[in-house]
Amino acid sequence: MSERHIHMAGSVVERHVIRGGRSTERDVFEYALLRVVPRIERGECINAGVLVYCRAKSYVGVRTHLDEARLRALDPAADVAGVRAALRAVEGICAGGEAAGPAARDDAGRRFRWLIAPRSTVVQPGPVHTGLTTDPAAEPERLLDLLVR
Numbered sequence: 001m002s003e004r005h006i007h008m009a010g011s012v013v014e015r016h017v018i019r020g021g022r023s024t025e026r027d028v029f030e031y032a033l034l035r036v037v038p039r040i041e042r043g044e045c046i047n048a049g050v051l052v053y054c055r056a057k058s059y060v061g062v063r064t065h066l067d068e069a070r071l072r073a074l075d076p077a078a079d080v081a082g083v084r085a086a087l088r089a090v091e092g093i094c095a096g097g098e099a100a101g102p103a104a105r106d107d108a109g110r111r112f113r114w115l116i117a118p119r120s121t122v123v124q125p126g127p128v129h130t131g132l133t134t135d136p137a138a139e140p141e142r143l144l145d146l147l148v149r
Contacts, residue, residue, distance in 0.1 A: 060109070
């Protein structure tokens with residue numbers, strides 16, 4: 001559906017409006033990249049995952065992919081096992097339940113907010129971005145392909 005608006009200068013601008021209640025209804029989601037910074041003092045990083053949160057669907061999810069060759073190009077002595085363990089910990093917190101440890105009782109939003117909090121560790125979140133989606137659970141894989149692999 002389109003709406004026409006006339007600006008003061010007399011120009012006509014069309015604005016596409018999405019009305020709720022249809023199968024094409026889109027929800028707002030937030031996402032942040034997971035970055036691996038093997039040497040904090042250098043600030044170089046590679047993308048290794050993406051966190052996605054959709055409040056409307058109470059969804060939080062993550063997909064990770066560690067490109068070991070790219071990591072070793074930044075730091076030949078990188079602790080690959082430690083990075084993989086940190087990425088698995090993020091996956092566990094997103095999954096909830098026992099795998100989330102102390103965060104098991106938290107809702108999806110609190111777990112996402114905890115995971116995107118700034119930190120000075122080898123695996124850290126990037127800035128939060130937003131988008132619209134009809135399927136929040138499909139976004140982690142789509143964004144992983146687009147931004148990580």
